[in-house]
Amino acid sequence: MSIAIQGELGSFSHEAALKMNPQATILPCSLSAEVFAAVERGEVEGAVIPIENSLAGSVSEHFDLLLRHTVAIERESLLRIRHNLIALPGSTLGDIRRVSSHPVALAQCRRFFEEHSKITATPFYDTAGSVKQMMEAGDRSMAAIASAQAASQYGGEIVLSGIEDDPENYTRFFLIRRRDRLQPDAHPDKVSLAFAVENRPGTLVAALEVFASQGTNLIKLESRPVPGRPWEYVFYADYQLSDPEAADAPLKLLASHCSMVRELGRYRAAAGAV
């Protein structure tokens, strides 16, 4: 299966895609918008995108893109995020003066930087890309923070493993496919949907009341602004199903209260994702 990811080869998305499909051929894209476009144009069979990290929160841009494209969620998967300090082979911790990585990864390794005050953190656009750049520069005073996959991809050496502050660091990934190519799960127990309410008093509460009145087990609720309509929001909700037949009721009821309702996918919850 061909799978698009955002970021360089060796990224956590690459790790997640191989976990979901060990035989996958990976197509790296610089921008998330390109990932979604590749799926929509049929250039790849699917894409694996991070949607939420247990420490950093939601990847807002991916919620926006899910709604804008005719794609749907086929599966979800959790990846434990383990940050590694990666340097040129043979480098030691004492050689290193500058460590680059994505700002979120740097922020998740704050303790490491506190304990190594001679080392400067340098923001870079991508975790795996920071390893690639460090290898190309061939500079012993440089290192990068990224996945083990990135070390093996670019021939870097792991100097320290698991340098993240909080081991309860997981990212939730979606496998998305074009709606007409979706292979739906036969026993879904989780639904993701988006809905928008008009900017009038009481509309948001009326929509939320649907979940309450149905006894829906709402697990996540996220809001995003509507471009061009200040202080109007699209809400993204995940709810659990005890019975696959029960999936439709909240969707139908919401439709009568909302200016827009769209199902983004129904799938099996990943172990530990609730």
Place this chain on the structure above:
Amino acid sequence: MSIAIQGELGSFSHEAALKMNPQATILPCSLSAEVFAAVERGEVEGAVIPIENSLAGSVSEHFDLLLRHTVAIERESLLRIRHNLIALPGSTLGDIRRVSSHPVALAQCRRFFEEHSKITATPFYDTAGSVKQMMEAGDRSMAAIASAQAASQYGGEIVLSGIEDDPENYTRFFLIRRRDRLQPDAHPDKVSLAFAVENRPGTLVAALEVFASQGTNLIKLESRPVPGRPWEYVFYADYQLSDPEAADAPLKLLASHCSMVRELGRYRAAAGAV
């Protein structure tokens, strides 16, 4: 009044702080955590922080910090975000090859970059900082995207004004103060609060039902992860008050359904912020 802001002098936060208090003395801080710490330690009388942009969405880090510090919201204010192309005095559009700014500002001026394909967008950590850097470099091929305040702060010249794609671009700012120094509004009509629910089926819906049962006009609802507890969330809600006396009822009712409830402030809604 002394006011801390995140970012360099000339930032949109600087503009917002002067709009709220024209006589303010501004203390620029590199990190948002430093801004909150300065307020808490009493080094400044308050801080002005962006909380939400009508296009980019919430500034998640500031929600997290509001909860972690003994500060409260005293006022809110809206600023229309107008992006300007700023260069060395005398530079023309034809001279410019590279434009740096904060990634969010670059993303909000996509049309400008499409129409000027010879110009490369370069991400920088701060909008005003990108003007400062450009002026220091003294390079005619460079420009920056930032506020008019930044141009006057660093002596840059506005080559093009209002280059943002969407004119409906507003940022909502809070003036925060230490809780013991708060000067509360006598006629508040808006409340901001945070609450957390336990990770058990139905807890989120039960909390939301409080707003429904009280006929509360909920205007915004935002969620953030709880560090160290994957897939547990803190929710941030804003609701409108028709009567200042009605502020307490939802707070009290929520307390019986939630593992944590905290009022972040009650204040007058800014014109246009609903």
